[in-house]
Amino acid sequence: MKSSERSFARRVDLTSLQLFVAVCELGSIGKAAEREFIAASAVSKRLSDLEATLDTSLLYRHARGVDLTPAGESLLHHARSVLFSLEKMQGELSEYAHGVRGHVRVHASISAIVQFLPEDLGAFTRKHPEVKIDLEEHLSTEVVRAVQEGAADLGICNIANGIGDLQTLAYRQDQLVLIVPQGHVLCAQTSLRFEQTLDYDHVGLHANSSIHLAMHQAAALTGRNIKLRIRVTGLDAMCRMIHNGLGVGVMPRRAFELMHGVGELACITLDNAWATRQIQLVARDFSTLPVTARLLVDHLSLAPA
Numbered sequence: 001m002k003s004s005e006r007s008f009a010r011r012v013d014l015t016s017l018q019l020f021v022a023v024c025e026l027g028s029i030g031k032a033a034e035r036e037f038i039a040a041s042a043v044s045k046r047l048s049d050l051e052a053t054l055d056t057s058l059l060y061r062h063a064r065g066v067d068l069t070p071a072g073e074s075l076l077h078h079a080r081s082v083l084f085s086l087e088k089m090q091g092e093l094s095e096y097a098h099g100v101r102g103h104v105r106v107h108a109s110i111s112a113i114v115q116f117l118p119e120d121l122g123a124f125t126r127k128h129p130e131v132k133i134d135l136e137e138h139l140s141t142e143v144v145r146a147v148q149e150g151a152a153d154l155g156i157c158n159i160a161n162g163i164g165d166l167q168t169l170a171y172r173q174d175q176l177v178l179i180v181p182q183g184h185v186l187c188a189q190t191s192l193r194f195e196q197t198l199d200y201d202h203v204g205l206h207a208n209s210s211i212h213l214a215m216h217q218a219a220a221l222t223g224r225n226i227k228l229r230i231r232v233t234g235l236d237a238m239c240r241m242i243h244n245g246l247g248v249g250v251m252p253r254r255a256f257e258l259m260h261g262v263g264e265l266a267c268i269t270l271d272n273a274w275a276t277r278q279i280q281l282v283a284r285d286f287s288t289l290p291v292t293a294r295l296l297v298d299h300l301s302l303a304p305a
Contacts, residue, residue: 011053014086016046017079020058023047024076025151028065077149084150088290102292103132107143108156109210112279114235115254116172117156124299131292140210147282153293155282156300158210168280169301174252176211176275177267179242184266186248191269194218194250201229201247203238211250214274239263252277 022032023043033040051058058072068076090102108117113135121133138146140157147155147166156171178197180186186197198219204226205212219226229247232238236259238249243263256267269275281300283289289297 012050014083016050017082019043019046020050021076021079021083023059023066024068024072027067029061031065080150087153088288090290102290103134104290104293104296105151105153106133106135106156106296107138107146107152107154108135109140109143109158109279110137110235111158111174111211111252111255111277112156112172113137114258115174115252116279120300124296127299128292128295131295133296139206139208141208144282147284150284153283153289154297156279157282158277159280159282163282166282166284167286168282169286169297170278171281171300172279174254174277174279176214176250176270176277177253177256178248178250178270179239179256179265179267180248181242181245182264182266184248186268187266189268191271193271194275195222195224197248198222198224198226201227203241203247203249204228204231205235205238206231206233210277215250218272218274235259236262239265 019032019036019038022036023029026032026035029043029047030040033043036043047059054071054075056071057069058075060067060069117135121135125131125133136152140159143152143155143157144159144163144166146152148164158174159168178186178192178194186192186200189196194215195218202215204215215226227247230241232241235251235255238251239256239259239262241247242249243265250270253267256265281297283293283297286294286297
């Protein structure tokens with residue numbers, strides 16, 4: 001290593017990198033300071049020192065918070081990579097400690113969280129009480145991005161498009177169904193194709209959700225549009241809207257069964273191939289995950305299909 005490289009490594013400390021990543025994730029120095037339990041002035045000073053060390057501006061500061069400069073975007077990528085490597089090192093070394101300790105950062109889709117993860121993670125934590133799991137709910141596309149960028153050790157989601165060089169393992173399978181209010185004209189059907197629902201108003205999820213994207217693609221193939229009357233962020237809200245006559249909606253069957261009682265509703269099987277979905281475990285490289293994350297992967301990959 002050249003002397004200039006050694007000098008640079010000594011001048012950039014890990015705490016400053018961690019605070020920089022926190023500010024980027026939250027978009028605010030004040031919010032990052034609150035989350036990291038440190039004074040906002042101290043965070044600001046560390047960021048200024050980091051910019052001085054790198055001899056470039058990393059953030060655009062404004063009244064609403066901060067935005068990344070091009071140099072800041074580059075540093076965020078490298079900082080996450082460095083912190084991810086340190087997390088992996090800690091996990092590997094923990095194998096030599098007494099018992100299994102550490103924590104696993106998991107990002108998962110709402111379908112995985114509502115249907116399967118409460119029971120599966122509960123069983124895991126009872127078996128490994130010293131392992132902490134940080135679970136965040138995100139859209140499937142955001143889950144994949146978090147794993148790619150090192151913001152999550154493990155992703156759990158439905159994958160509709162390419163994921164680059166990430167690795168996947170099968171976790172669970174779910175079945176999308178149509179939810180209608182009792183007494184709706186479609187209640188007479190035991191199964192149907194999604195295209196048969198396009199004459200009716202729909203209650204939909206987020207525009208970038210995997211369910212919405214699949215519905216939109218299916219409608220586009222017929223040359224028609226979905227009559228989207230309202231969009232909600234949660235499955236329980238969708239059920240309540242459907243119960244009150246605002247339209248029909250598509251959600252996973254098990255999620256509907258778990259929320260049964262949220263309104264007088266019925267579910268109808270969708271015959272489309274895309275309605276049967278595989279929920280995957282996603283990681284950069286399963287073989288290099290910290291030992292605690294590998295334990296969780298082993299546990300989840302053995303869950304019933």
